[in-house]
Amino acid sequence: MEQHIPVLMEEVLEGLAVRPDGTYWDGTFGGGGHSGRVLAQLGPDGRLHGSDRDDVAEARAGAFASDSRFSFHRGAIEDVIDLIPNGLAGFLWDLGTSMMQLKEADRGFSFKEDGPLDMRMDRRQETTAADLVNNLPEGELADLIYMYGEERLSRRIARQIVAARQEHPIETTGALAELCRRAYPKRYHRIDPATRTFQALRIAINNELDMLRHQLPRAAAKLAEGGRAVIISFHSLEDRIVKHTFRELSETGEFAVLTKKPRVAAEEESRLNPASRSAKLRVLERCIPGSEPRSKGRRRREAYRKKGAQP
Incomplete structure (x- = not known):
């Protein structure tokens, strides 16, 4: 461990x-x-x-x-x-x-470790982060990312996600992190562009x-x-x-x-x-x-x- x-x-x-x-x-x-x-x-x-x-x-x-x-x-x-x-x-x-949770790739909490898009603190729970990312309407997804992640580019990130999921489901942390990064302007970022979106999804999934x-x-x-x-x-x-x-x-x-x-x-x-x-x-x-x-x-x-x- x-x-x-x-x-x-x-x-x-x-x-x-x-x-x-x-x-x-x-x-x-x-x-x-x-x-x-x-x-x-x-x-x-x-x-x-x-x-x-x-x-x-x-x-x-x-x-x-x-x-x-x-x-x-x-x-x-x-x-x-x-x-x-x-x-x-x-x-x-x-x-x-x-x-412990962040370092275990299969828990899906970290954008630094590629794994299933999960984020459940209690794995007996049914809903995962992948469920939200792949099923929420674009407006609701943008609002969630803004409200729980305080992400100013939430609408751009939500558009990237919705466009990508029309091609195939977003199932891994690596895939979601890359979509977040694409939504950001190509310049130096103080923190990884995926940080706030991952925080928002984790908070929502676990009702924190x-x-x-x-x-x-x-x-x-x-x-x-x-x-x-x-x-x-x-x-x-x-x-x-x-x-x-x-x-x-x-x-x-x-x-x-x-x-x-x-x-x-x-x-x-x-x-x-x-x-x-x-x-x-x-x-x-x-x-x-x-x-x-x-x-x-x-x-x-x-x-x-x-x-x-x-x-």
């Missing part, structure tokens, strides 16, 4: 402020890197619930099967959230794709933004007093939802945002693990009833900064 390097590890542990007797949830288990470090900080009365929709993640969770403090639930966050107990001391969601928008408040409601939510996002669409949801929750007086600005990878981590360069981490804490919400938030942020975090 591909080596998994979890991003922002120390920042995650700092954000969770792991208590030895606490109950935690890693909702995006992936390769188990974050979960392993949380388990290492738990005492005999601590508990960790891991979950992931990916069968490869489920297989990796087997490494923790002998630890009675750990439980794994296979499924997307919206499918397992009711299995997670209330009174959590903290939960972590590391959003997006993992390097709707999940985040609807399930984050539900998960926050499971936190005990003093419990923390730590969310890592990798693009502006995700981070915007996290930021606004945290702000809305803090306005109720029940929660305090501990990261006025998101934490990002240090220079050394960015050098050693390029995948961390776009990562942004935000932390939310559930307040103690009866405290002053605004001053509470300031006090919590100050305490967080003193531990080495940026506001």
Whole structure:
């Protein structure tokens, strides 16, 4: 299996402020890197619930099967959230794709690795990226690429795709990536022209933004007093939802945002693990009833900064 390097590890542990007797949830288990470090900080009365929709993640969770403090639930966050107990001391969601998924050509996530146009995080799901690319009307396809990929040339890319699929179905990542590149002017590009289209299709196939928008408040409601939510996002669409949801929750007086600005990878981590360069981490804490919400938030942020975090 591909080596998994979890991003922002120390920042995650700092954000969770792991208590030895606490109950935690890693909702995006992936390769188990974050979960392993949380388990290492738990005492005999601590508990960790891991979950992931990916069968490869489920297989990796087997490494923790002998630890009675750990439980794994296979499924997307919206499918397992009711299995997670209330009174959590903290939960972590590391959003997006993992390097394991990107490096496996047959998963179809990467335009750098030619393979079937799949992109399903849960391979039990029927709809693939190829289904969208080959069946959506041109206008809907362009709108999807623009909305989820923030791609300014979405209509040109959609036209290229529709013209090509009239000749034969588009079935591989390499074929789709080449169509995206043809739609761009022939000049230097800061990123590969296929980047945003692949992002858009992946988000749509896996319902990533709707999940985040609807399930984050539900998960926050499971936190005990003093419990923390730590969310890592990798693009502006995700981070915007996290930021606004945290702000809305803090306005109720029940929660305090501990990261006025998101934490990002240090220079050394960015050098050693390029995948961390776009990562942004935000932390939310559930307040103690009866405290002053605004001053509470300031006090919590100050305490967080003193531990080495940026506001």
